[in-house]
Amino acid sequence: MQWRHKHLLDVDQLSKEEIIHIFGLAKNFQEINQRPVKKVPTLKGKSIILFFAEPSTRTKTSFDIAGKRLSADTFSLAKTSSSLTKGESLKDTVLTLEAMRPDCIVIRHWQSGAAQFVSSQIDCSVINAGDGWHAHPTQALLDGFVLYSLWQTLEQKKILIVGDIAHSRVARSDIKLFSILGAKVRLCAPRTLLPFDISAWPVEVFHDLKQACVGVDAIICLRLQLERQEKGLLPDLREYSQRYCVTFEHLNLAQKNVKIMHPGPMNRGIEIDSSIADCKDSLVLDQVQAGVAVRMAILYLFILGTN
Amino acid sequence: MDVDLLVKNVIWKDKKAFLLVNQGTVVDLTFSLPRVNCKKEIDASGLVLLPSLIDAHVHLRDPGFEYKEDICSGLLAAVGGGFGLVMAMANTKPVNDQASVCEYMLEKAKTYYPLGPVLAPIGALTKDLAGQEMAALGELAQAGCVAFSNDGLPVLDTELFRRCVEYASDLGKVVIDHCEDPFLAKDGLVNEGKLSSFLGLKGIPSVAESLQVARDILLAGYLDIPIHLAHISCRESVELIYFAKKKGIQITAETCPHYLWLTQDECAHYNTLAKVNPPLRTKDDTLALFQALREGIIDILVTDHAPHAEFEKNVPFGEAPNGISGLDTALSLSLKLLTKDFTWSDLVCLWGKRPAQIFNLAFSELAPGDNANFILVDPDYPWKVTKKTMLSKGKNNPWIGTTLEGKVMYHFLQGELVYSCR
Known part of the structure; x- marks a missing residue:
C-alpha cells in the first residue's frame, strides 16, 4: 500500500483499508514480540522523540518499547524536565526538538x-499520543486491533462504551474507529459526563447501564477521573459505582462471551468490578500487548511509509 | 463664495452631490454644482460620502500592552477603517479606574491626532475591574470617560452591579455590560454544541449570555435606568431584548461583524484567529442577529477590536487569548448588509447616529455648520486583507488572506485629510 500520511493526528484521517493495513502489519509485529530476540533492524538510524507533557506510563512505555524493537533510537522528554515548566511556549519547545533532527x-x-x-509548526512526522479530550488514535487502533484479531471483522458488532465520555479522548477516537469499521457503538453515562450535543455522532445513547448492555459484543469501561466529583458532575463515587460499575449481572445481559476492555489505569470497584477485570473474557492485558505491536506498525508506516 | 475644499461628484443618498467645506466645518452639501472659488478640489466620482463613524467598543491596549496595540496604531487603524471616534475599554494595565489613566489616554491621543480620531475612554465600573468595589465613577466622568464597563470581567455580585448602574446614572453615564454567567462559562473555549464536543474543547453555552441579558433587562426595568448590552451573540438574547424593548425598558444592545458573518465552524481545525468571547455561534444565531439589526432590536454595530501579538495566537487553541482585531475590516464587512431595504443611512445609523444618541456623543451628520468629519468610500474596491494592509498592530483577524470589497479611500476630520488609501 502506498502510504500517504505523514502525521497521525486522529483515526478519522484514515480509510478503512488503511486501518486494516495497520492491523495486518501489527499482526506481523506481534509475532516478533513472541520471539526470544525481539528486535528487527527496520528503523535503524532513525530517532524518535517521546515528548510527554502529561503523565503517562503505559502509552509512553509502549511507544518506547515499540521504537526500540524496531531498532530506532528513542529519547524521552517529560513536562517536568522540559522547558515548558520554565514558561517556554510549545512552539519554541518543538522547534528546538526539531532542530535536533528527529524523524x-x-x-x-x-x-x-496540540x-x-x-504538526503545523515542524517538518518531521508527528504522532498524537493523546491531546486533551480530543483524540488518542493509537489507543483506538489497538482497541480495534484486539477485537479485529478476535472476530476478523467489526461489521454489525455492538460495542458499548461506559463512563466519562465527555472528557475522554479514548472514547472520541474509539467511536470514530469503530464506526469506520462498521460496528454499532453505544454509549452509557450520566448526562453530566456526556458531551452536550452528540446528535451528530454515530452512536446510540443510554443512561441505564442494564439496558445498554443488552446484546452487546464488547464493553469498554472508561476510567473515572476522581476530580469529576469535585467539579460537581457527580454526587460521589459510591453512587457512581452503584449506577455505572460493570458487574457480572451486566455481562449476563450481553452476548455470550462478551469481551471486557479498559484503556487503563483501572479504578477497580468504581467503573469495573474487580473480578470482571480478571475474568476469562477480559482483554485488558491483551490490549497492552497489542499496544506495542500496533505502535510498531504505526512508527514503521509514518516514518518510512511516505519516503 | 470662497471655500477651503470642494468635494465634487460624490454619491450622497444615491445622488451625485457636492460638499463644501470651510474652516473645518460643512458649508453646504448640495445636488447642483455650486459656483465657488475653492483652494482645493477633489473629484470623488464613484465614491460614497458618509459621516465619519463611531465604534463604541474597542480595546486599544495602551497603557500596559503596547506590544499588542498602542493608542497611535489603534487610532491609525480606526481612521483607516472609517472611524472618527472610538470608545476604548478599561482593561489596560493599569486599569482605567482613575483620572490619571484616563488623562494619559486622552493626552496621548491628542498629541498624535490633534484633529481626531477622538479617543473616548470607557471607565472601569469597579476598582481594578475586580468586581469587588465601585470605581471612582465621578472622578472618571470628570476626567472624560463617556461610559462605564467591566467588559471582559462581568460583575458577579448583582447587588454591586445594581448600585454601580444607579450611581452612574446620576452622572448621566450608561453602563455597558458584558453579559456572561462566569460559572456557566468557566474554562469555556468555543460555543457549546456539536463542534465543542467534536473538538474536545470545553464549551461556552449560549445560556451563559442570555441568562445575564435577562438579569440586566429586569434590572433596567426595575430601576428604570438604561443599560447597554455588549457584543450580543445569540438568538435567545435577541428574543429577550425584543421583549424588553416592547415593554419600553431602557435597554440598548450591540453586536459585531464577526457574529454576523462567521459561525463556530470557523474554529474547526483549532483556528485561534476565530477564538473570541463571546464565542462564534451557529448559523441560526447569525440569522437572528441579522434580523435584529434590520428591525432595530439590536441598536448598533461595534468591532470589539481586540488586538493581540502574533505569537500569542500561535499556540494550542486552549492557550490562545480571546479576540479579533476588527477595526480594519469592520466597514467593508458591514457593506455586505446593504440591500434595497437596508440603505447607507441605515448603516450610518448603526455605526454613528445611534451610538452617539446612546452615549451622548457629538456626531456630525454633515449638515451646514457641522464639523467636516467624513469619509469617502469606494463600495466596490477589492482589497486583500494582509498583515501589510491591516493598519492595526494586531493581525489576529480571521479574514486575513481573503479579499473584501469596499474600502475607505479618504478620511477627513475637521476638514483636513487625515487618511488616504491611495
Whole structure:
C-alpha cells in the first residue's frame, strides 16, 4: 500500500483499508514480540522523540518499547524536565526538538488540538499520543486491533462504551474507529459526563447501564477521573459505582462471551468490578500487548511509509 | 463664495452631490454644482460620502500592552477603517479606574491626532475591574470617560452591579455590560454544541449570555435606568431584548461583524484567529442577529477590536487569548448588509447616529455648520486583507488572506485629510 500520511493526528484521517493495513502489519509485529530476540533492524538510524507533557506510563512505555524493537533510537522528554515548566511556549519547545533532527515526535499534551498545532509548526512526522479530550488514535487502533484479531471483522458488532465520555479522548477516537469499521457503538453515562450535543455522532445513547448492555459484543469501561466529583458532575463515587460499575449481572445481559476492555489505569470497584477485570473474557492485558505491536506498525508506516 | 475644499461628484443618498467645506466645518452639501472659488478640489466620482463613524467598543491596549496595540496604531487603524471616534475599554494595565489613566489616554491621543480620531475612554465600573468595589465613577466622568464597563470581567455580585448602574446614572453615564454567567462559562473555549464536543474543547453555552441579558433587562426595568448590552451573540438574547424593548425598558444592545458573518465552524481545525468571547455561534444565531439589526432590536454595530501579538495566537487553541482585531475590516464587512431595504443611512445609523444618541456623543451628520468629519468610500474596491494592509498592530483577524470589497479611500476630520488609501 502506498502510504500517504505523514502525521497521525486522529483515526478519522484514515480509510478503512488503511486501518486494516495497520492491523495486518501489527499482526506481523506481534509475532516478533513472541520471539526470544525481539528486535528487527527496520528503523535503524532513525530517532524518535517521546515528548510527554502529561503523565503517562503505559502509552509512553509502549511507544518506547515499540521504537526500540524496531531498532530506532528513542529519547524521552517529560513536562517536568522540559522547558515548558520554565514558561517556554510549545512552539519554541518543538522547534528546538526539531532542530535536533528527529524523524518523528510522539506527543502527549493536555491541550486538545496540540498534536495538530505541533504538526503545523515542524517538518518531521508527528504522532498524537493523546491531546486533551480530543483524540488518542493509537489507543483506538489497538482497541480495534484486539477485537479485529478476535472476530476478523467489526461489521454489525455492538460495542458499548461506559463512563466519562465527555472528557475522554479514548472514547472520541474509539467511536470514530469503530464506526469506520462498521460496528454499532453505544454509549452509557450520566448526562453530566456526556458531551452536550452528540446528535451528530454515530452512536446510540443510554443512561441505564442494564439496558445498554443488552446484546452487546464488547464493553469498554472508561476510567473515572476522581476530580469529576469535585467539579460537581457527580454526587460521589459510591453512587457512581452503584449506577455505572460493570458487574457480572451486566455481562449476563450481553452476548455470550462478551469481551471486557479498559484503556487503563483501572479504578477497580468504581467503573469495573474487580473480578470482571480478571475474568476469562477480559482483554485488558491483551490490549497492552497489542499496544506495542500496533505502535510498531504505526512508527514503521509514518516514518518510512511516505519516503 | 470662497471655500477651503470642494468635494465634487460624490454619491450622497444615491445622488451625485457636492460638499463644501470651510474652516473645518460643512458649508453646504448640495445636488447642483455650486459656483465657488475653492483652494482645493477633489473629484470623488464613484465614491460614497458618509459621516465619519463611531465604534463604541474597542480595546486599544495602551497603557500596559503596547506590544499588542498602542493608542497611535489603534487610532491609525480606526481612521483607516472609517472611524472618527472610538470608545476604548478599561482593561489596560493599569486599569482605567482613575483620572490619571484616563488623562494619559486622552493626552496621548491628542498629541498624535490633534484633529481626531477622538479617543473616548470607557471607565472601569469597579476598582481594578475586580468586581469587588465601585470605581471612582465621578472622578472618571470628570476626567472624560463617556461610559462605564467591566467588559471582559462581568460583575458577579448583582447587588454591586445594581448600585454601580444607579450611581452612574446620576452622572448621566450608561453602563455597558458584558453579559456572561462566569460559572456557566468557566474554562469555556468555543460555543457549546456539536463542534465543542467534536473538538474536545470545553464549551461556552449560549445560556451563559442570555441568562445575564435577562438579569440586566429586569434590572433596567426595575430601576428604570438604561443599560447597554455588549457584543450580543445569540438568538435567545435577541428574543429577550425584543421583549424588553416592547415593554419600553431602557435597554440598548450591540453586536459585531464577526457574529454576523462567521459561525463556530470557523474554529474547526483549532483556528485561534476565530477564538473570541463571546464565542462564534451557529448559523441560526447569525440569522437572528441579522434580523435584529434590520428591525432595530439590536441598536448598533461595534468591532470589539481586540488586538493581540502574533505569537500569542500561535499556540494550542486552549492557550490562545480571546479576540479579533476588527477595526480594519469592520466597514467593508458591514457593506455586505446593504440591500434595497437596508440603505447607507441605515448603516450610518448603526455605526454613528445611534451610538452617539446612546452615549451622548457629538456626531456630525454633515449638515451646514457641522464639523467636516467624513469619509469617502469606494463600495466596490477589492482589497486583500494582509498583515501589510491591516493598519492595526494586531493581525489576529480571521479574514486575513481573503479579499473584501469596499474600502475607505479618504478620511477627513475637521476638514483636513487625515487618511488616504491611495
